[in-house]
Amino acid sequence: MDDTVQLDIQRFNPETGQVPYWQTFEVPAEPGDPVLAALMRVREEQDGSLAFRASCRSGICGSDGMVINGWPRLACKTQISEVQDAHGIIRIQPLFNLPRLKDLVVDQTPFWDKFSAVFPWLMPAVDKPEPEKERRMQMEPDDFQLLSKASDCIFCQICFAACPIVGLDQEFLGPQALIKAYRFEADPRDAGTPTRAPVLDDPEGVWRCRTIFNCTEACPKGIPITRGIQVLKRAMVQEELRR
Ligand code: FES
Known part of the structure; x- marks a missing residue:
């Protein structure tokens, strides 16, 4: 060279x-x-x-x-x-x-607006007694690995730019907001599903993802974003059945 x-x-x-x-x-x-x-x-x-x-x-x-x-x-x-x-x-x-x-x-505004829309924080159940020490995470090792990986997000917006559906439909939440929602939905300490479901269980939420895997391929932190979104889709179906 x-x-x-x-x-x-x-x-x-x-x-x-x-x-x-x-x-x-x-x-x-x-x-x-x-x-x-x-x-x-x-x-x-x-x-x-x-x-x-x-x-x-x-x-x-x-x-x-x-x-x-x-x-x-x-x-x-x-x-x-x-x-x-x-x-x-x-x-x-x-x-x-x-x-x-x-x-x-x-201009990062559309990205941050979508991120904020999914209530990206832990919402513990308010009707349960406060634990004496920490809130323990009890989950299968494989599930924890995926959740832990999702926490590696550095908000670089690369998945957002790689997603062709975001390019076609500006209302779609996009991969970063969805993997962030997954990160909290999959956390056994979280009880925020009823709050997040109206945003996630929506044609412009999880169901707009067409499983193209561009986000997963582009993510510089190696986060299996598409897999997390699939888990989120299952959670939304379970929430519908529960209602
Ligand atoms: S300069 Fe910070 S991620 Fe590249």
């Missing part, structure tokens, strides 16, 4: 009134460098106006989700050698399914 990389970056500045356009940059890079390092080089050495989000550079904060060669990824966890095409080029766009604000920065 050459010791430089070509980045084709989709630019957008709402203040100019110009439609999004592609701009090419070439910067020094090693194959093992993350794409984020190359982007930072562009901003530091060639164009200080390039807008993108990033913070931890370690796959923890979830802020640098972007579309790299057509697929949503974290720029800090994607090596240049993984995504360079045969001509040594990497194409970078903002995340799909969210309005763009400037260059690679998107």
Whole structure:
């Protein structure tokens, strides 16, 4: 590989009134460098106006989700050698399914609105006596593994951008809100199903998921999102039978 990389970056500045356009940059890079390092080089050495989000550079904060060669990824966890095409080029766009604000920065409001809609917190039963010590989680090891994995979400919005149903239907809750709802619905200490069911057991809730697995494939934390959503669907059927 050459010791430089070509980045084709989709630019957008709402203040100019110009439609999004592609701009090419070439910067020094090693194959093992993350794409984020190359982007930072562009901003530091060639164009200080390039807008993108990033913070931890370690796959923890979830802020640098972007579309790299057509697929949503974290720029800090994607090596240049993984995504360079045969001509040594990497194409970078903002995340799909969210309005763009400037260059690679998107408006996260639709994502957070859906997240908030599923009551994403533990709702313990109010009619049970308070335990003397902690509320114990009693569940099968496999079930706990899945719940624990779902807790790894870093809110990077990559699953949201990878889901074609979110792209078609802006009312759909989307994979992140659903896996977060699953995380609490599956928790034996939680009693929030009657509160969440009207939102989840809805054509725009769990039933809009078409089990395409893009979310699972794209998740940088390896969360089996589709599997969690399937468990949530079963829980909604059981809730319907119980009513
Ligand atoms: S910069 Fe924090 S996850 Fe990439």
